[in-house]
Amino acid sequence: MSSIPCIPENRPHILVLGMGGTIAGLAPNPGESPLQYQAGQIGVDSLLSQVQSVIPPDIKLVSRQLANINSRNLTDAHLGELGLAVKEALADPSVRGIVITHGTDTIEETGLFLQLSCGKLAHTQSKRVILTGAMLPSNVPGADGPSNLLDALRWASTSIENCPGGIYAVMGGRGCMAMDLAKRHATSLNAPLQDSPSSKVNLINPSWLSGVKAVQAAWNEDLPIPQEGEWPWVEILTSHAGAHPETVNQWLKSEVQGLVIAGSGQGGFHDAWAQPLSKAMEQGIALVRTTRTGAGATLANIPEKDAPGCRASGVLTGPRARIGLQLALNAAKQANLVGKPLTWQDFFARIADLPEFR
Numbered sequence: 001m002s003s004i005p006c007i008p009e010n011r012p013h014i015l016v017l018g019m020g021g022t023i024a025g026l027a028p029n030p031g032e033s034p035l036q037y038q039a040g041q042i043g044v045d046s047l048l049s050q051v052q053s054v055i056p057p058d059i060k061l062v063s064r065q066l067a068n069i070n071s072r073n074l075t076d077a078h079l080g081e082l083g084l085a086v087k088e089a090l091a092d093p094s095v096r097g098i099v100i101t102h103g104t105d106t107i108e109e110t111g112l113f114l115q116l117s118c119g120k121l122a123h124t125q126s127k128r129v130i131l132t133g134a135m136l137p138s139n140v141p142g143a144d145g146p147s148n149l150l151d152a153l154r155w156a157s158t159s160i161e162n163c164p165g166g167i168y169a170v171m172g173g174r175g176c177m178a179m180d181l182a183k184r185h186a187t188s189l190n191a192p193l194q195d196s197p198s199s200k201v202n203l204i205n206p207s208w209l210s211g212v213k214a215v216q217a218a219w220n221e222d223l224p225i226p227q228e229g230e231w232p233w234v235e236i237l238t239s240h241a242g243a244h245p246e247t248v249n250q251w252l253k254s255e256v257q258g259l260v261i262a263g264s265g266q267g268g269f270h271d272a273w274a275q276p277l278s279k280a281m282e283q284g285i286a287l288v289r290t291t292r293t294g295a296g297a298t299l300a301n302i303p304e305k306d307a308p309g310c311r312a313s314g315v316l317t318g319p320r321a322r323i324g325l326q327l328a329l330n331a332a333k334q335a336n337l338v339g340k341p342l343t344w345q346d347f348f349a350r351i352a353d354l355p356e357f358r
């Protein structure tokens, strides 16, 4: 762990956790090909030194590099380590807030994971955890990382009137709940979009804030983080024209514990999958239906009646439904070990049925 500027870690500070991403990326020819680069090349200390001259002097920082990866390579182990680091920091009285620099490709998964595993704790400790990233690598003209990082540091450290502790994200000057940020364009500089109304980070909007408070009131217990090596294996399968039963059948021979079906339209799947998916459920594989359209909710028993046990994802996208199902399967297992007869569907319902201001 290192400090920028160097302060003892027991003094009040903002903890900055580095995960990598384009914000830490380098382009070999920044002037000519700014979009040809490698993510996760420079350390979080270097990112902080880029903004050091404009950081308000009352913000003391401690940094910690947890990973330096392209976030498409994010693993269960990375998420587990990040979740534990955030929990530890939330419980540490010397930490005032937490900033996480992260790749935008899978920031959607990490945002939901942190909400479900640490959202209640952040709220009760009145600390903000702010995820941020960038669309341009750090060494190209007009790189957006420094301003996003600065916004995140300010938001994590200032007592913006009435904005409670919680898990947030900031990109392009706008803040949202981290569970609402997702990349929605392959190349656009505005690709990480909020799925919900967002707020300018320096001007919290009351209707957005009431949505945040509704979600926080409903989220009354964090889910356990699976132990390393015990994350449930969950895959996403996309239904499409010309789908073959074999696509599902091959999973029946594996140890997969859950399948998220990214269905067409309202979350329906190809008729060729009906029988193999019934078999999957008979074998005890958990099944969640979502939509591949990228927007809108997937509702129970629409367009057809769901098979018993299959759960619709509500507003959760495929990647979010996958994280939700992993945590729900793990939570049910932990509950059963202490004699509580709860199912993954009980836990998944708490996630999928969060108030929709998104």
Ligand code: SIN
Residues within 6 Å of the ligand: 020, 021, 022, 023, 039, 040, 069, 070, 071, 072, 102, 103, 104, 105, 106, 133, 134, 135
């Ligand atoms: C990544 O997700 O690590 C690369 C892309 C990005 O950060 O925008």
